[in-house]
Amino acid sequence: MTSKKQNASDKGGARPTKLAGGVGGQIKVLKCSDQYISKLRREVRKAGLFLRDTTGRSQREALLNILQYLGGRGLNTPEAVGLGVYRVATRVHELQEAGYLITSHPERIEGPDGLVHCRIARYVFSGVKADAQGKLDLGE
Numbered sequence: 001m002t003s004k005k006q007n008a009s010d011k012g013g014a015r016p017t018k019l020a021g022g023v024g025g026q027i028k029v030l031k032c033s034d035q036y037i038s039k040l041r042r043e044v045r046k047a048g049l050f051l052r053d054t055t056g057r058s059q060r061e062a063l064l065n066i067l068q069y070l071g072g073r074g075l076n077t078p079e080a081v082g083l084g085v086y087r088v089a090t091r092v093h094e095l096q097e098a099g100y101l102i103t104s105h106p107e108r109i110e111g112p113d114g115l116v117h118c119r120i121a122r123y124v125f126s127g128v129k130a131d132a133q134g135k136l137d138l139g140e
Contacts, residue, residue, distance in 0.1 A: 032109040033110075064095055099131075
């Protein structure tokens with residue numbers, strides 16, 4: 001009887017290559033569970049940062065304050081949604097248009113659904129453009 005070589009797909013999925021971001025099969029995956037987001041929500045509320053209402057204005061203002069508070073930790077899309085900010089990429093773009101420097105970095109997360117989601121944006125506040133006032137036009 002000949003032994004059959006197992007494919008990666010026979011083991012429950014393909015192993016990522018170095019080109020796909022996997023080094024030695026180890027890929028950093030942030031567990032973004034309901035408990036994790038609840039803990040973040042408590043931290044942000046304790047710091048006095050929360051949404052007053054669900055308007056775009058309130059979301060931009062809260063997102064800016066939260067990003068400044070979190071500093072280098074930043075905030076990913078599911079975390080922001082857990083804090084009540086929707087259309088996160090749009091809100092970040094609006095803040096960037098107002099002169100705020102916010103960078104995004106892709107990351108892998110395991111969501112509350114238990115699935116690994118690739119290339120989820122993590123946004124980090126970096127400051128204000130030198131030529132900008134850094135004042136957010138909160139008009140609708």
